[in-house]
Amino acid sequence: MSKPGQLVLVTLRKMIASGELAAGERLMEIPTAERFGVSRMPVRMAFRTLEQEGLLVRFGGRGFQVRSVSADDIAGAVEVRGVLEGLAARQAAERGLSHEAQEALQRCLVEGDQLFGKGFVTEEDLQAYHDLNMRFHQVIVEASHNPAIADALARNDHLPFASVTALAVDRHDLAREYRRFNYAHMQHHSVFDALVSRQGARAEAIMREHANATLRYAETFGAATADARMKVILPSA
Template identity: 90%
Template sequence: MSKPGQLVLVALRKMIASGELAAGERLMEIPTAQLFGVSRMPVRMAFRTLEQEGLLVRFGGRGFQVRSVSADDIAGAVEVRGVLEGLAARQAAERGLSEAARAVLELCLMQGDQLFDKGYVTEDDLEIYHDLNMRFHQIIVEGSHNPAIADALARNDHLPFASVTALAVDREDMAREYRRFNYAHMQHHSVFDALVSRQGARAEAIMREHANATLRYAEVFSSATADQRMKIILRTE
């Protein structure tokens, strides 16, 4: 996707997450292009991507509509991801990690330790965590050597905010966010230990529990006011 298209895509994601674009609101190419000062093509590509992610639905053949998303929708999709990633972790543990996979996971753990050992996190730190978290999960799925898991996860990722690449951060309470993400990082350490110890059942249980960290989205959508949601940073790239 072009840079203008990526900018439009990220901006629209944030507007949907914050409630600035409410469920049922219609989006058309020309007004949206004028809003962002771009041509229609980047907007068209952004709309298609958001449709694939489950955030937009086609409306009458002439545009798109923001999809209604409930906390139950999000929780259900995250639970499915936990089951699939748990299965991947169990199979990866039973097969044994390759040296290359083990090295990547160890690097992710080391980088995470460097972020959290200072006792606080910044927004920039969590940008870094986003990338290492994505790599960590990807290596585990690949380590299962089960293409069906990756295919099922790809389909589940089309549901709103189900993907592991989606992080919601409350910039008004970074102390709590430090605790939340540091806990998730400690789970990374635990699942790595289970993987290298060839403890499949333990690795599966940890990964299923680990998915619950994403349920911060359910809290955002079920309890936050529109003004509060505007303070949430959405990172899904």
């Protein structure tokens, strides 16, 4: 997806998560394109992605509507992802990583270390993290050599905020985002250690925590209320 498309996608996802775009609100291509100062194509691609993620539904063939999403919906979908990715990690550890898989995971760790090593992040850094995070998770699923896991994850990805690619970023608090994503990256290091050590149970436990930690980011980093917690349920790990 183009950079304008990514900007529209991430911003709309955050607006839905925070409630700025309320359930039932209608979205049309032209007004949304004008709002973001982009052409219709990036908006169209963003809408399609959000529809696939279960955040938008088509409305009368002339646009989309924000889908009603509850905390239980999100929690359930993220928990299922944790179970599936945990199983993938356990099976990958028990089988042993191939040389290619180990190198691919190491590259993701090195890239992440470079992003977070300077002690802050930019929006561009977080987009780079989105890409390496997606690769990291994909390698683990593929290393399980269990196609049923990938199939089940693909179905689960259509539920709201369940996909590992469903990043939403608060551009107004990048210091907090640094803490959030750096924490997730440190978990990547831990699961990699478990994988190369062939510790299946440990790898599974870390990956399940890695997914479910997204439900506790607000608590971890100081948000005080349940409403605030919902605003940062942004599966990104």
